[in-house]
Amino acid sequence: MRKWSNILYQTWYRSAAIVIFLLIWELLPRLGLVSKAYLSPPTEVIVAIQELISTGDLWVHVASSLQRSLSGLIIAITSGIVLGLILGWFKKFEAFIDPLLQLFRQISAFALFPVFILFLGIGEVSKSAIIFWAAFWPILLNTVSGVKHVDKLLIDSARSMGASQPYIFRKVIIPAAAPGIFTGIRLGGAYCITALVAAEMIGSASGLGFYILNSQEIFQIPHMYAGIILLAFLGLGLNYILALVESRFTKWKKGLVRDEAA
């Protein structure tokens, strides 16, 4: 019995903030405190989402958003990890190239958008490119630092057993750097969604980013909020999948993290 009430309490406690937020959001336009022309109540937003689903438009927009973000993100993950591992391993070269990387990292993906359009046109390629640029840097830099900060004792331990350099790289460096690499991937995932919206708001005819801006321009305010909510869910879903992959690869850390938290 006590267990049940405990679970109930936990559920309430974990969702209370969202419930209260939704209530306030519903009441503000309904009571006339904020004009409905600016803020649609959540009930109307849900109706708009249902409409989107029934017309099939939802799938069109989500699919093109997913395609852009995933293509950019996957290229960023593979190239970021490979380059990061190489740079982390060859420390001298990394020290040489690091100032340049730090400079590039500071260049906003949005600032580069005109450049991408210039080189790649206004099509899908430049959209993927902006997403790639945003997601690439955190992945690269976290991988480099993950490799650089592998405990020297572990490397010495493997060396003392007669391990070759390729063995150390595969069996010590990569698993030891994995937590850092995944931190980079999660950050890259978050940046990728941000860049996606910006890319879709400029010169696009589909995708959630386009849908949000377009709904605002044609005064379909509930639809605008529907797009924003869907985008938030897209980000949550992406983060959830990345977290799942991470826990699959760093299973050994589970108890460790719990211990540290306790």
Next chain:
Amino acid sequence: MENLLDSRCIILVEKRSGAKVTVKIQAMNVKKAFPVQNEYGKKDQIIVLDDFQLQVQEGEFLSILGPSGCGKSTFLSILAGLTSKTSGELIVDGQPVNGVNKKHSVVFQGYALFPWLTVVENVETGLEIRGVLKKERREIALEYINLVGLYTFANRYPHELSGGMKQRVAIARSLAYNPDVLLMDEPFGALDAQTREILQTELLRIWESSKKTIIFITHSLDEAIYLSDRVAIMTARPGRVKKIIDIPLERPRQFEIRNSEEFVQLRQEAWEVLKDEVLQAQGVNPPQEGVPAKRVEQKGKIANEKVV
């Protein structure tokens, strides 16, 4: 009476043949200097080891004892092939040391287990490096895990184990690929006193059944005397071997041997050699003659307690 005499003779012969054992490791004039920058920003060097001489016999348990920072770990690291020496000669099995020797294994103070591998996978590492097939190496690994009494923990991860258990895993890992020489760098330094004593006794048991050559770094007098055939005492930095003390205590040794008069005498003898070095390493001047001894004596006692 005759029987007794006979058996005595055998012991004598054994001892004599034991005395003839081959030299396993020989260090001659080993020097190690690290380049550093001094306070004026100019290039300087710290000499960690200088004129280091040591001979280790096959099957011997030799401890190296010295004040902190005397270079004992550096010597072990050079011997393991992990660090290069500046000059001098280091010969193992008649061959000069050149990189990591696959017949050596090292046990580190910090355990150095791979946190992403289970106990059994950790112990398998050395065998995997040597190309032993999966099934066989698992069998061997489990055998050694059993030897250190951790059979039921074979599938746990290191962070689920206590410090003493981790060090047992590290010992099992170092033994699994059957090295000739075990290099132990203050392996029990991070453990509490009780765990430490249990592991010392277990290490002796394992050594007595395997008869590997063990070089054991420690800064504990009791540990060195209890475990070793000989104890090499080092000077403060730059480190060299100041004196080697034979430990003729009979084997197998029980833990209670520490209370014997012989043990206490050996301990006193070793402390006499070590004392000045510890004081010097801590920046305290050795006692001057003619100065009232009381205060200095006290300092010595404090240092003594710290060392032990």
